[in-house]
Amino acid sequence: MTDSNFAHIREVAYQRTGIVLGDHKREMVYSRLARRCRALGASNFDEYIRILEMSDGDELSHFVNSITTNLTSFFREQHHFEFLLETVLPDVFEANTASRRVRIWSAGCSTGEEPYSIAITLHKFLQKNAVRYRSWDVKILATDLDSNVLAHGKRGVYHISGSDGLSTEDRREYFDELDQGNNHELIAKDKIRNMITFNRLNLLHKWPMKGQFDVIFCRNVVIYFDKSTQKVLFDRYANVLKDPGYLMIGHSENLHRVTDRFKALGGTRYKKIS
Numbered sequence: 024m025t026d027s028n029f030a031h032i033r034e035v036a037y038q039r040t041g042i043v044l045g046d047h048k049r050e051m052v053y054s055r056l057a058r059r060c061r062a063l064g065a066s067n068f069d070e071y072i073r074i075l076e077m078s079d080g081d082e083l084s085h086f087v088n089s090i091t092t093n094l095t096s097f098f099r100e101q102h103h104f105e106f107l108l109e110t111v112l113p114d115v116f117e118a119n120t121a122s123r124r125v126r127i128w129s130a131g132c133s134t135g136e137e138p139y140s141i142a143i144t145l146h147k148f149l150q151k152n153a154v155r156y157r158s159w160d161v162k163i164l165a166t167d168l169d170s171n172v173l174a175h176g177k178r179g180v181y182h183i184s185g186s187d188g189l190s191t192e193d194r195r196e197y198f199d200e201l202d203q204g205n206n207h208e209l210i211a212k213d214k215i216r217n218m219i220t221f222n223r224l225n226l227l228h229k230w231p232m233k234g235q236f237d238v239i240f241c242r243n244v245v246i247y248f249d250k251s252t253q254k255v256l257f258d259r260y261a262n263v264l265k266d267p268g269y270l271m272i273g274h275s276e277n278l279h280r281v282t283d284r285f286k287a288l289g290g291t292r293y294k295k296i297s
């Protein structure tokens with residue numbers, strides 16, 4: 024991969040996804056796209072780039088799937104879920120007594136561990152407040168740009184080795200287990216699966232959703248974006264959040280000098296300023 028190939032690939036990645044590929048990502052990009060070259064029979068990166076430019080979106084979606092980083096886990100950054108259960112849900116349910124409708128968005132949901140962790144938390148809250156909030160319209164939207172990870176989330180099947188963040192009680196309560204020796208899988212039960220809708224969405228593009236959200240999780244996504252992309256995105260989040268509206272971001276991200284539309288509550292938890 025020549026310098027000019029890498030520069031070109033970087034530009035396509037930035038324009039199409041907002042992801043900034045620094046020099047330190049060159050090896051990763053090389054090895055992932057070398058796989059695409061082999062799959063397509065392209066003998067070098069010049070040829071690969073030509074195919075990418077000429078494709079009507081097919082190779083672009085493989086390209087995007089190749090450059091995204093999808094690391095995630097159940098109850099990652101546990102304090103967000105405690106805050107959700109103890110503070111955010113009581114507040115937003117109280118605020119929505121007229122509409123009886125609550126919406127949570129997991130933006131950049133990867134393979135689904137984040138929206139399933141939200142669903143488990145929500146299910147516990149609803150169980151505790153069954154009389155008050157019976158038959159409310161409560162939904163989680165889970166979106167990602169990468170079609171492979173979305174398909175995984177939709178399937179809702181996880182290898183036991185990736186379930187560290189789940190307590191034994193939550194595992195029993197919210198997953199069926201299929202143990203076939205070296206293939207030990209957890210399968211999300213309908214009571215959490217049915218709360219979530221998985222959709223492909225590029226955060227840089229137009230958002231088709233009509234209604235507003237009460238809570239947005241966008242964690243460990245903007246870390247790959249530059250400040251100007253982050254600013255546009257967080258201002259758009261503020262626009263689609265209700266009042267009260269909450270935003271959780273990743274542990275290494277912050278809104279300082281990015282947007283002043285949110286009040287920091289500490290621990291990368293934010294509330295929209297009304």
Ligand SMILES: C[S@@+](CC[C@H](N)C(=O)[O-])C[C@H]1O[C@@H](n2cnc3c(N)ncnc32)[C@H](O)[C@@H]1O
Nearest residue numbers: 040091093094095131133168169225226242243
């Ligand atoms: C590291 S994962 C974070 C998963 C989860 N939010 C968490 O914190 O565990 C980042 C996800 O953001 C997605 N992503 C990156 N750029 C995106 C974009 N422009 N639109 C939508 N999703 C994007 C990637 O595909 C990836 O699945």
